[in-house]
Amino acid sequence: MIDKNKLPVHVGIIMDGNGRWAKQRMLPRVMGHNAGMEAMKKIVIAASNMGIKHLTVYAFSTENWKRSVEEVNGIFKLIVKYVNSELQELIDNNVHINILGEYDMLPQDSVEAIDKLLSSTAGDDGLTFNIALNYGGRDEIVKAVRALYEEKKNQEEQGVFIEITEDDISRYLYTGSANHDIPDPDLIIRTSGEERMSNFLVWQAAYSELMFTDTLWPDFTAEEFEQMVEKFTHRNRRFGGRKEEDK
Numbered sequence: 253m254i255d256k257n258k259l260p261v262h263v264g265i266i267m268d269g270n271g272r273w274a275k276q277r278m279l280p281r282v283m284g285h286n287a288g289m290e291a292m293k294k295i296v297i298a299a300s301n302m303g304i305k306h307l308t309v310y311a312f313s314t315e316n317w318k319r320s321v322e323e324v325n326g327i328f329k330l331i332v333k334y335v336n337s338e339l340q341e342l343i344d345n346n347v348h349i350n351i352l353g354e355y356d357m358l359p360q361d362s363v364e365a366i367d368k369l370l371s372s373t374a375g376d377d378g379l380t381f382n383i384a385l386n387y388g389g390r391d392e393i394v395k396a397v398r399a400l401y402e403e404k405k406n407q408e409e410q411g412v413f414i415e416i417t418e419d420d421i422s423r424y425l426y427t428g429s430a431n432h433d434i435p436d437p438d439l440i441i442r443t444s445g446e447e448r449m450s451n452f453l454v455w456q457a458a459y460s461e462l463m464f465t466d467t468l469w470p471d472f473t474a475e476e477f478e479q480m481v482e483k484f485t486h487r488n489r490r491f492g493g494r495k496e497e498d499k
């Protein structure tokens with residue numbers, strides 16, 4: 253039984269291993285991403301049913317453009333497929349979607365599908381499902397600093413003493429209050445046995461608990477997700493302070 257009072261408020265997932273899953277079956281890589289999308293659908297509903305407030309998945313990084321045109325376009329086509337098949341279920345489950353990243357340079361049909369996804373779920377107040385798309389953590393920080401510079405520049409011109417705080421930078425991240433206002437992730441999961449962050453939520457993950465599993469993303473199930481969340485509820489988070497029992 254999961255202690256509902258200790259649930260992570262925000263879970264991030266690095267969905268890794270689609271390519272290896274496809275290779276094991278001698279299928280094209282895009283088929284692995286398609287299977288990955290199926291796994292993602294189940295985790296969204298599981299997170300919503302568990303009462304998790306925010307879920308963020310890493311769907312396409314700023315570095316993923318280095319992959320073949322066929323694979324990149326295959327992932328973008330999946331977005332259209334996802335919207336066509338899932339929109340109603342997302343609305344029925346009161347899921348609110350955000351995109352973290354710049355998606356305007358994607359193919360036109362993907363941009364239109366995303367716009368529809370955002371506008372149709374904008375009023376929903378259940379799970380916030382954030383899709384990191386054309387997202388890079390360092391790129392996000394650079395964009396935030398540029399936006400902050402524009403804000404502070406005006407103050408400086410008016411002779412106001414300029415101070416820059418962590419909150420100032422946080423505010424302009426995609427997750428910040430100037431954008432989607434999503435709290436930092438409590439738990440970040442990466443599948444497929446790789447143990448690194450790969451430019452995912454680099455600022456926001458400063459105090460996140462990390463969990464890794466050898467399961468390839470298309471094989472990741474709601475049961476395994478629930479087990480990891482349950483494990484999280486037993487972790488002792490100190491945020492640089494001391495353990496409660498040592499005080």
Ligand code: FPP
Nearest residue numbers: 267268269270271272288289311330331334
């Ligand atoms: C990493 O596996 C996975 C990706 C780069 C893409 C993830 C995309 C999806 C699950 C589909 C998302 C769909 C929507 C609608 C947002 P990999 O290809 O790096 O796997 P490998 O390390 O085994 O090669």
